[in-house]
Amino acid sequence: MGVGPWVGSWPHDERLDPDLLRDGDRRNVVDGYRYWRHDAIVADLDTRRHDFHVAIENWEHDFNIGSVVRTANAMGAAAFHIVGRRRWNRRGAMVTDRYQHEHHHPTPGDLATWARENGIRLIGIDNLPGSRALETYDLPRRTMLVFGQEGPGLSEAMRAECEATLHIEQFGSTRSINAGAAAAIAMHAWVRRHVFGQDVLLRTPASGTVGSPPSTVV
Incomplete structure (x- = not known):
């Protein structure tokens, strides 16, 4: 998982981390955030987090x-x-x-x-x-x-x-x-x-449930 050191001339982007460009980026992040500084990722996520x-x-x-x-x-x-x-x-x-x-x-x-x-x-x-x-x-x-x-x-x-x-x-x-x-x-x-605007089903399915009322222990 991850990418190695940046190949070629480093891009001019203040969001990028020089250490990651030099050493590679093996963090658990989507490709669009490769080489980004941690604080830059958080700041970008803050612009589009959901309401829940x-x-x-x-x-x-x-x-x-x-x-x-x-x-x-x-x-x-x-x-x-x-x-x-x-x-x-x-x-x-x-x-x-x-x-x-x-x-x-x-x-x-x-x-x-x-x-x-x-x-x-x-x-x-x-x-x-x-x-x-x-x-x-x-x-x-x-x-x-x-x-x-x-x-x-x-x-x-x-x-x-x-x-x-x-x-x-x-x-x-x-x-x-x-x-x-x-x-x-x-x-x-x-x-x-x-996010996708899907309406909820306002009734319980008439069939498909097996046995007693379904339950989920969490």
Whole structure:
């Protein structure tokens, strides 16, 4: 992965990093950002980030957090928020967190206060009783998708702060998909709605569901 040292005369572009031009660029960035300085990449991303945020509860150093953060980068999230412990398992993020805006909130209440002050609506993703289908819910443009930990899902305190909780419809035999996969599906649902202008399906499919009501444990 990556490219070697620049061949030929160096281009005159203040966004480029002389060290990378000399030594090569093996970072996990798209080709359009090859040889760019880190701060130049962040500044460019800031001109086109989307309006949704992502929040992840971090009480047990869940390894899925890194995967969620990496997807948030790929989907152009405005920022990601860590709720609970400040330190989190960054391995799965593949350094993509360096190009994003990170916020920390000690408690769900702190997250909710920040969201209200910034005009952002909290939408939980979990298979709680009474949860609604993601596929038939019109996600707000200025929203924060909130994810719990693998296994226990959203904490009770976080559930109380969310204006709605959504689940992902499933059609196979497994009871759940992991938190990282669920987060990717939810973020892409927002992208389809607000970037590509796709309308939501306002009804539940009449057939295809197997067994009891589908659920997603995140």
